[in-house]
Amino acid sequence: MILQLNDIRKEFKGRSNHSVLAVDDVSMQVEAGEFIVVNGASGSGKSTLLFTMGAMLPPTSGQVVCDGTDLYALSPSRRSKMRNLRIGFVFQTFNLISYLNSLENVAFPALLAGSSKKAAMQRAEDLLNRLGLGERLSHLPVELSVGERQRVAICRGLVNAPDILLADEPTGNMDPELTQETMELFRGINRQGQTIVMVTHNPELSETGNRHVLMEKGSIRAERIVSAEDKAL
Amino acid sequence: MRSILWMTYRELSVRKASFIIGLTMCGLLISMFVSIEWSLRSRGNRVQGDIDQMGPGIVVVPPDKSIADLRQFDLGSRYFGTRELVDPLIARLSPHTRAVDVRLSVRIPTKDGKLPVVGIDPARVVSPHETLRQLGKNEVAIGRELGRRLDKQSGDVIRIAGSEFSVKTILPPAGDLSDLAAFMPVSRLQAVTGKIGKANVIRIFPESGRDFAEIRELLTDYGSRLHAVAIDRGEIAETRIPQTLASHRYAVYVLLGVFLSFSMAIWTYLDSAQRLIELATVAAVGCSPAGLVGLLVGRSAVVGAGGALLGVALIGGSKWITEGAFPGSITDLSDLLATALCGAVFFSVAGAVPVALNMSVRNYVGFLQN
Numbered sequence: 001m002i003l004q005l006n007d008i009r010k011e012f013k014g015r016s017n018h019s020v021l022a023v024d025d026v027s028m029q030v031e032a033g034e035f036i037v038v039n040g041a042s043g044s045g046k047s048t049l050l051f052t053m054g055a056m057l058p059p060t061s062g063q064v065v066c067d068g069t070d071l072y073a074l075s076p077s078r079r080s081k082m083r084n085l086r087i088g089f090v091f092q093t094f095n096l097i098s099y100l101n102s103l104e105n106v107a108f109p110a111l112l113a114g115s116s117k118k119a120a121m122q123r124a125e126d127l128l129n130r131l132g133l134g135e136r137l138s139h140l141p142v143e144l145s146v147g148e149r150q151r152v153a154i155c156r157g158l159v160n161a162p163d164i165l166l167a168d169e170p171t172g173n174m175d176p177e178l179t180q181e182t183m184e185l186f187r188g189i190n191r192q193g194q195t196i197v198m199v200t201h202n203p204e205l206s207e208t209g210n211r212h213v214l215m216e217k218g219s220i221r222a223e224r225i226v227s228a229e230d231k232a233l
Numbered sequence: 234m235r236s237i238l239w240m241t242y243r244e245l246s247v248r249k250a251s252f253i254i255g256l257t258m259c260g261l262l263i264s265m266f267v268s269i270e271w272s273l274r275s276r277g278n279r280v281q282g283d284i285d286q287m288g289p290g291i292v293v294v295p296p297d298k299s300i301a302d303l304r305q306f307d308l309g310s311r312y313f314g315t316r317e318l319v320d321p322l323i324a325r326l327s328p329h330t331r332a333v334d335v336r337l338s339v340r341i342p343t344k345d346g347k348l349p350v351v352g353i354d355p356a357r358v359v360s361p362h363e364t365l366r367q368l369g370k371n372e373v374a375i376g377r378e379l380g381r382r383l384d385k386q387s388g389d390v391i392r393i394a395g396s397e398f399s400v401k402t403i404l405p406p407a408g409d410l411s412d413l414a415a416f417m418p419v420s421r422l423q424a425v426t427g428k429i430g431k432a433n434v435i436r437i438f439p440e441s442g443r444d445f446a447e448i449r450e451l452l453t454d455y456g457s458r459l460h461a462v463a464i465d466r467g468e469i470a471e472t473r474i475p476q477t478l479a480s481h482r483y484a485v486y487v488l489l490g491v492f493l494s495f496s497m498a499i500w501t502y503l504d505s506a507q508r509l510i511e512l513a514t515v516a517a518v519g520c521s522p523a524g525l526v527g528l529l530v531g532r533s534a535v536v537g538a539g540g541a542l543l544g545v546a547l548i549g550g551s552k553w554i555t556e557g558a559f560p561g562s563i564t565d566l567s568d569l570l571a572t573a574l575c576g577a578v579f580f581s582v583a584g585a586v587p588v589a590l591n592m593s594v595r596n597y598v599g600f601l602q603n
């Protein structure tokens with residue numbers, strides 16, 4: 001088992017007295033090799049849940065257990081280390097560092113992890129080549145197309161060979177064609193053994209992975225294993 | 234740590250606009266510091282020069298002689314060799330002294346008794362009497378009393394040790410035996426007395442703030458060959474004036490430093506607020522809070538150092554253009570540069586640290602969530 005969520009609740013307290021219960025008592029396990037697609041309407045708490053899984057957002061109560069330790073019982077710097085080594089994150093807007101080129105953007109988490117520059121750059125280059133960006137290594141993010149930026153962001157998420165890759169609306173800014181391409185890419189990465197949790201509000205993508213989770217108002221409304229026949233449809 | 238340095242470097246080379254703003258701001262403040270420092274230094278120099286006119290802080294005479302003997306022009310027959318003692322000694326003292334004034338003081342027999350004659354180096358002499366610095370090869374300056382006794386005016390000719398000298402000036406009365414003495418270039422005196430390469434008085438003018446013990450420490454190697462005596466120029470000259478000058482400086486620099494820190498805090502804040510998503514991403518991919526602080530503080534240290542160089546170059550360059558030279562020596566300049574660098578980096582970092590700490594503990598997720 002890669003990640004376990006125990007009774008996660010997340011309440012946001014506004015400046016005025018109102019508060020929002022974004023995630024309400026969610027428990028869930030992520031097994032090695034799974035490709036989970038979390039679906040749900042806007043505001044249903046998908047992103048909140050994903051950021052909580054990603055060691056970035058402390059829950060109001062509950063635990064996120066990775067490799068036997070509760071992520072939020074760790075010190076902030078140990079938690080940073082977990083984010084760096086165990087978890088890859090792909091943002092909807094990619095969030096590439098504007099002053100680093102593709103190669104450097106991908107290599108950065110590896111450098112943070114203490115890899116030598118040579119090793120980090122080599123691994124970044126291999127990944128970029130694998131995702132078809134061999135010709136774009138020294139381009140800055142502004143010089144890349146949306147799809148290319150997305151692939152650089154995915155490479156960055158994979159560079160430290162994380163236990164789990166989390167993706168928040170990775171196709172939110174894409175046309176249907178590019179969306180299909182990206183999904184194919186994720187499926188390919190998953191077939192090579194990478195565990196993935198992807199969040200999307202697009203119901204059409206629910207069949208992409210091998211488990212489908214539907215959220216509603218902060219809770220898991222339904223959950224099912226996606227069979228090969230489903231995919232064939 | 235390494236990756237943070239690398240990030241700073243990469244950012245510097247790509248995101249230039251923000252750095253240029255920071256550099257310019259810091260550079261202008263540092264150039265303000267440099268011009269204030271230069272004018273304070275030249276004022277301090279003038280004041281210290283005025284104090285030096287009162288006399289040296291330390292006088293070195295032959296080992297068995299005292300200040301009283303010096304005043305009597307009775308320094309005996311032991312001398313310091315220029316090459317083996319005086320020159321190395323000056324070299325050793327020079328970082329700690331404002332001036333070293335080497336003299337040969339002798340008494341020359343005449344038909345009216347012994348005439349005290351002092352050889353001075355016109356290029357190096359420290360004296361309230363401007364004319365001593367202009368003494369030509371065959372010129373002397375004589376004390377008022379000597380002039381009266383010999384009935385000589387300036388322009389008259391006087392014979393000393395068989396050579397003729399023209400009286401350049403009559404010195405104003407000092408109220409001691411020097412009123413009966415003649416002053417001439419030391420090389421001339423050495424020649425006419427056959428004491429080539431010899432001297433017997435070394436007047437030392439220490440840098441403000443250096444005390445006698447420090448200077449004496451430097452003279453220990455020459456221990457038995459000389460006798461160093463501290464001259465009390467009075468508390469006002471020795472401590473009060475240097476202290477006042479130093480405290481003025483201090484007040485100005487604290488103010489400038491605070492201003493620099495504050496500006497860098499604002500710069501760091503605006504600059505990091507402008508790229509919150511970027512910082513949030515750096516945190517999200519695993520940079521620790523300490524690493525984030527390092528990233529923000531490192532940039533401001535770089536800006537501080539760059540600003541210091543820019544500020545010194547700005548003022549130094551403008552002085553170079555307007556005056557054809559840097560004020561002060563190269564050591565002054567490198568000393569100033571070092572001070573500007575250390576000060577700018579220190580205050581820039583001090584300004585950036587609180588902002589960086591605040592940024593590092595922020596919850597960034599809000600900026601990343603869509």
Ligand SMILES: Nc1ncnc2c1ncn2[C@@H]1O[C@H](COP(=O)(O)OP(=O)(O)OP(=O)(O)O)[C@@H](O)[C@H]1O
Pocket residue numbers: 012013014020021022040041042043044045046047048049201599602603
């Ligand atoms: N930082 C925050 N402060 C206050 N409320 C928040 C914050 N983040 C999310 N919320 C609230 O929590 C609820 C769930 O938000 P979340 O972003 O998880 O939804 P989502 O399912 O990702 O929606 P979408 O599909 O639009 O991205 C929303 O009602 C939102 O207003």
Ligand SMILES: [Mg+2]
Pocket residue numbers: 046047048168169603
């Ligand atoms: Mg969302």
